[in-house]
Amino acid sequence: MLLSSLLWLSVLPFAPGTGAQNRDTPESHLVSLRGILEGPLAGWKAVFYLDPSLEAPVWEYVRGLLVGRNASYVLVDLGSDGALWSEEQPKELLRGNFMVHVVVFQNDPRPFFEAVSLQWNPQYLLFFSASNVTKNNLLLEDTFKGIERLLLVEKTYLTSSASRPVSGMFTSFPFEERKIKSIGIWSNTKFASKEDLFVDRFESFRGYEFQLGTWFDDFPYLHQSKTKPEGYGDGVEVEMLDAMARVLDFKYNFTTEPPDLKWGAFENGSWTGMLGMVHREEKNFTVNYFVITGERVDAFDASVSYWMEGFGMSMLSPPPLPKWRGTYYSFTPFVWLSLAVTFVLVLIIISIQDMLQPEPFLGGVGSTWPYLLRAMFNNSIPRLPKAHWQRLFVGSWWLYCFIVTTAYTANLIAFLTIPVFPGRIQTVQQLAESDYRVSMFDYGEFVPGALKSSRDPYYRALGEKLDLYPTYDGSVHPMLEGTHAYIESYSYNRILIFVDYEADNSYMLREQLYPGHLCWYFQKNTAWKYKFDHGIRRLVESGLIAHWIKVKTEDFLGRDFERRQQLQDKERLNQALSLEHLQGVFFILAMSWAAGVLVFAGEVLRHRCLLQELE
Ligand SMILES: *[C@@H]1O[C@H](CO)[C@@H](O)[C@H](O)[C@H]1NC(C)=O
Ligand SMILES: *[C@@H]1O[C@H](CO)[C@@H](O)[C@H](O)[C@H]1NC(C)=O
Ligand SMILES: *[C@@H]1O[C@H](CO)[C@@H](O)[C@H](O)[C@H]1NC(C)=O
């Protein structure tokens, strides 16, 4: 179990008691420590950092406290090497709210904490100072600026240094004018819970202006406002920021584009693009389209997710099949084949029947097939065979032809007016198996690399078919030519293709690549990030994000875009018959006439030959 693994005790150099001033009643300040540990912090798992230079009586007292403690705890020697220590600790111990961290010190504890790894960022950190002089400058130290809840307990003299000291409790409010404030004097009754002790230090940002590392190239999330001057953004993120800015009282300042014109990836050992600006601490956070990935979470603090989206692929719709081909779409090829086979069979049967007659009625195959075809083309049958059983056979043939022609005519009318589309590619697998290649604008996204090294065979196949282009025009053009599918984040792709390139005859594949949770990225160990988490969660739960995405997308695509798109796909609109539709039918007519002329010419020739023979 994790708990037992956490119970790791570092070997502490126990300083021998230097003075023999062991008083029987411990100092009141130390009693406060007992009160805190056995009051609001009772039962909480804790990490205790003990200063080896603590005076002997203090040592003894703290050890006594720890022995009586029944929740698991970890002891750390402040004199040891912080870097070494933090390296081998699990994340649960170093970060978050799993454990309360308590530092009991006499001398400056900073050297230890300056050395710990970037992963060290407890949510609750309590400094208990055994020193006679104030240490409250610790609360403003950069080393501890990433701690969400910070508390310092130290000896305070209320009026003059002559009076008895009390345990004053202090914390810092980085966004307020008076940064260090007392939250009271320890008493067993006033602080019942952990939250009373560790107050919210970021209730308001007091009008602070956050610097955002952003790029105005992110429809519909963040882009240059159409109505406001250069530098003013619009989009879903602006709505989110504005909504939270009113509650949390902050301002923000966008960057219109990152200096290196890259989106943000880990390349050659450093972060590029917008993430690079945040990582280098030039900017406070970024709000553009970024999905949560493990690599990024290791180097940044991610907010909670506000939306789920992946990379969409747009393609040109295949053109409808030529309209004249409607003449044979009425039946499937199998039905056409069956019809031909049936005809041949009937022809053979009726020829045999005819031969068996004492007096042949039709006389040879040459005149039998035109006789049978008459029924097919809705022509009347001039005379019927004399034998009853032969009549019965012709009758059933006639009925068969009646059904087939009726079905064909009815279906033909429908097929003449409704365009027939070949099946569309809708999934990654279909795209990977097709002859289409894929194109993408190379702006430093993770997708090309991830596709090429993917373990999914279809993703990898796309990676192998991927062509990267240095401009949007370059990458969209092959898609408009109908040779490529174009990859871009789903919403952006849709707006780019339908609005900027007005490619109305295109569509988005139903499946998305790398669907992921969108989030904001903050600098690693940002103490006040939880305020934004809370705000974003409220926006998500109230449905505002979904609403804004719809509204901002419709700003570009027009209202009811999706329904119109579906209608267009089906083309259920009534259509008049055009020449093109009738082409096929007249084609058949012309063919029949041509055949008729040929047969006629053949007959005339034959007649001539016969005449010559007679002469
Ligand atoms: C631990 O101590 C607290 C208070 O001191 C007490 O409420 C709790 O029951 C104890 N838990 C155990 C498992 O002894
Ligand atoms: C702190 O003050 C107390 C008396 O107020 C004194 O006994 C003690 O020696 C002082 N400690 C240091 C380190 O100055
Ligand atoms: C935003 O920041 C830029 C520099 O990063 C600065 O020039 C500009 O004045 C700021 N805008 C506002 C409104 O503060």
Ligand SMILES: *[C@@H]1O[C@H](CO)[C@@H](O)[C@H](O)[C@H]1NC(C)=O
């Ligand atoms: C990474 O380093 C290689 C070689 O040092 C260089 O060719 C390449 O351009 C670098 N890539 C980036 C994005 O800086």
Ligand SMILES: *[C@@H]1O[C@H](CO)[C@@H](O)[C@H](O)[C@H]1NC(C)=O
């Ligand atoms: C925000 O970023 C600026 C640098 O652009 C930095 O000076 C400032 O301290 C940051 N603010 C906070 C609250 O971290």
